Amino acid sequence: MIQIEIDFNSDDALYLQLYNQIIMGIAADRFREGDSLPSVRQLADSIGINMHTVNKAYTILKQEGYVRVDRRRGAVIAIDVDKMQTLAELKKQLQVILAKGSCKNISKDEIHQLIEEIYEDYS
Amino acid sequence: MIQIEIDFNSDDALYLQLYNQIIMGIAADRFREGDSLPSVRQLADSIGINMHTVNKAYTILKQEGYVRVDRRRGAVIAIDVDKMQTLAELKKQLQVILAKGSCKNISKDEIHQLIEEIYEDYS
DNA sequence: TCCTTGTTATATACATATTATAACAAAGCC
DNA sequence: GGCTTTGTTATAATATGTATATAACAAGGA
Numbered sequence: 516m517i518q519i520e521i522d523f524n525s526d527d528a529l530y531l532q533l534y535n536q537i538i539m540g541i542a543a544d545r546f547r548e549g550d551s552l553p554s555v556r557q558l559a560d561s562i563g564i565n566m567h568t569v570n571k572a573y574t575i576l577k578q579e580g581y582v583r584v585d586r587r588r589g590a591v592i593a594i595d596v597d598k599m600q601t602l603a604e605l606k607k608q609l610q611v612i613l614a615k616g617s618c619k620n621i622s623k624d625e626i627h628q629l630i631e632e633i634y635e636d637y638s
Numbered sequence: 639m640i641q642i643e644i645d646f647n648s649d650d651a652l653y654l655q656l657y658n659q660i661i662m663g664i665a666a667d668r669f670r671e672g673d674s675l676p677s678v679r680q681l682a683d684s685i686g687i688n689m690h691t692v693n694k695a696y697t698i699l700k701q702e703g704y705v706r707v708d709r710r711r712g713a714v715i716a717i718d719v720d721k722m723q724t725l726a727e728l729k730k731q732l733q734v735i736l737a738k739g740s741c742k743n744i745s746k747d748e749i750h751q752l753i754e755e756i757y758e759d760y761s
Numbered sequence: 762t763c764c765t766t767g768t769t770a771t772a773t774a775c776a777t778a779t780t781a782t783a784a785c786a787a788a789g790c791c
Numbered sequence: 792g793g794c795t796t797t798g799t800t801a802t803a804a805t806a807t808g809t810a811t812a813t814a815a816c817a818a819g820g821a
Contacts, residue, residue, distance in 0.1 A: 528777085528778060528779090529778080529779075530778080530779090535734050535737075538734065538737045538738055538741060539733065539734065539737040541737070541740075541741050542736070542737035542738075542740035542741055543737075554796075554797065554798080555797090555798075555799095556796080556797085556798095564779080564780085565779060565780045565781075566780090566781095567778095567779075567780075567781090568778080568779060568780080570798085570799085571778085571779095573798095580742075581741060584798070584799095585798095586786095586787060586788065586797070586798065587787090587788060587789075587797080588797090589797065589798075590798090594741055594742065594743075596742050596743050597742070598742065598743065598744065601738070601739065601742040601744060602744065602748070602752065604738075605735055605738065605739050605744070605749075605752060606752055606755070606756065608735050609735060609752060609753065609756055610662065610756055611658050611661065611662065612728060612731050612732060612735070613665070613753065613756055613757070614658075614661045614662040614664070614665035614666075615661055615665075615724070615727075615728065616724065616728050617664075617665035618661060618664045618665055618704060618717055619703075619717065619719050619720070619721065619724040620717075620719050620721065621721065621724060621725065621728065623753070623754075623757050625725070626728075626753055627750060627753060629725065629728060629729055629732060630732065630736065630746070630749055630750060630753070631746075632729070633729065633732055633733055633736055634736070634746050651808085651809060651810090652809080652810075653809080653810090677765075677766065677767080678766090678767075678768095679765085679766085679767095687810080687811085688810055688811045688812075689811090689812095690809095690810070690811075690812090691809080691810060691811080693767085693768080694809085694810090696767090697768095707767065707768095708766095708767095709766065709767065709817095709818060709819060710766080710818090710819060710820075711766090712766065712767075713767090762821100763820100763821085764819105764820085764821080765818105765819085765820080765821100766817100766818075766819070766820090767816105767817095767818090767819105768815100768816080768817090768818105769814100769815085769816080770813100770814080770815080770816100771812100771813085771814085771815105772811100772812080772813085772814105773810100773811080773812080774809100774810085774811080774812100775808100775809080775810080775811100776807100776808080776809070776810095777806100777807080777808070777809090778805100778806080778807070778808090779804100779805080779806075779807090780803100780804080780805075780806095781802100781803080781804080781805100782801100782802085782803085782804105783800100783801080783802085783803105784799100784800085784801080784802105785798105785799080785800080785801105786797100786798095786799090787796105787797075787798085787799105788795105788796085788797070788798105789794100789795085789796080789797090790793100790794080790795080790796095791792105791793090791794080791795100
């Protein structure tokens with residue numbers, strides 16, 4: 516059984532919350548290369564949302580190379596590594612976040628520290 | 639004169655691009671504490687978008703403590719530092735980004751390196 | 762007085778998000 | 792072979808979010 520927490524009061528769209536949590540689940544090694552995710556219908560039922568909302572999350576995960584879709588086994592975790600592109604995208608997103616921190620007097624060291632903290636939470 | 643680059647083909651909403659660029663402008667010291675931003679009407683005209691779109695960006699910047707609105711001087715850069723809350727929000731956003739990197743075989747060291755790279759760009 | 766300021770309100774158009782049904786071929790199961 | 796479940800696609804309806812167009816108001820500057 517998969518564990519997904521959806522906040523229906525969040526500003527983030529449902530499909531985005533799903534997308535984010537699956538990626539964080541892979542990073543935290545709760546889902547592993549080769550694992551199957553529940554079918555779009557199953558997961559939609561268990562969360563209590565529409566099939567197409569789940570399908571949208573799965574489709575984006577596929578496009579961005581986190582899962583591969585197998586006719587027999589459904590959505591299977593399968594990472595397609597494109598390091599250059601990933602680094603470029605991460606940089607863009609980090610620039611905005613670091614700027615927010617910088618405005619609020621958060622030092623570079625505190626950011627590094629925050630990174631360490633997040634990695635420690637993986638244990 | 640303020641320098642804002644809007645990409646009308648971006649997936650990001652116009653007000654969000656504006657919001658991000660003003661924050662990045664403050665972080666890069668192009669806008670400083672006490673500086674006035676253009677009026678909503680002026681900026682809207684110079685970019686070629688609607689007044690309310692600019693107003694939305696300004697309103698969020700105000701809510702999040704990046705500017706203060708002075709009846710005489712318009713939107714003035716004025717940072718309201720709430721370090722605890724800022725750190726909590728940054729952490730949430732970083733968790734998702736780092737998870738993406740982790741899935742794509744980007745090491746912790748490479749993240750630290752990316753942070754350094756972004757800070758170096760401020761010079 | 763006149764103009765500009767931020768602010769608020771209303772209306773419209775368009776895009777995105779979410780749900781509801783429905784249908785299809787491919788694969789697994791009995 | 793029949794039945795179910797799979798991913799996938801299509802269409803429609805609704806709700807929400809984004810952007811624009813006008814308009815009006817009080818407060819402050821020139």
